[in-house]
Amino acid sequence: MPIYEFYCQQCNTVYNFFSRTVNTEKIPNCPTCKTVPLKRQMSVFAKITRGKEEPGSEDMPPLDEGRMEKAMNMLSSEMDGIDEEDPRQAVRLMRKLSDMTGLQLGSGMEEALSRMERGEDPEQIEQEMGDLLDSEEPFTLAQKTTRGTNRRAQPRIDETLYDL
Structure with missing residues (x-):
């Protein structure tokens, strides 16, 4: 029930x-x-x-069920076209997902994505920020x-x- x-x-x-x-x-x-x-x-x-x-x-x-469903459909359709060698494409998709769902990026995740947008090496970012990223929630459910x-x-x- x-x-x-x-x-x-x-x-x-x-x-x-x-x-x-x-x-x-x-x-x-x-x-x-x-x-x-x-x-x-x-x-x-x-x-x-x-x-x-x-x-x-x-x-x-609460999360808006309709927005979340649209965002998940968008995510699944756009994942096929992403070049795994270009981290900036993944960042754009992550930001688009955040905007569509109303979820807000955590401060550590926001910093990591900004560094990737500037062209920094994702492995270097992970090495420097791994502990911070592991200890915080990547998204906050507070509405934007x-x-x-x-x-x-x-x-x-x-x-x-x-x-x-």
Whole structure:
């Protein structure tokens, strides 16, 4: 029996809905706002908790399922045409993927890609930055912002399981 994840932009909250059958069409209204239709989200991973979360654990904000699907289709179609000897092509594809999904590159990944764009040797970059790249997430799931706007706060996760 599936659990679907939905996001309310108005109250910046992620809700979980339980369905007794597979239901890919129904879109419920926000339990808090009452009249605002929610937006179905791709669940990044399943997490079962008992009681309170461990200190320092962070919930991931919702991903737009449609954007992610388009980005993955683009990635698979463009991978065939990449020249493996030209790291700049891989960098362009990585940046395009980031833009299409709304994911933001981590600071170490951003630095590594910038160095590759300038023509530096990827093996040298890996040697110098390997520990940093291994220790940080390559992407952050915070939504990208446009100039002149503030980043929206990370969504609240409502732990209630609602009926769909």
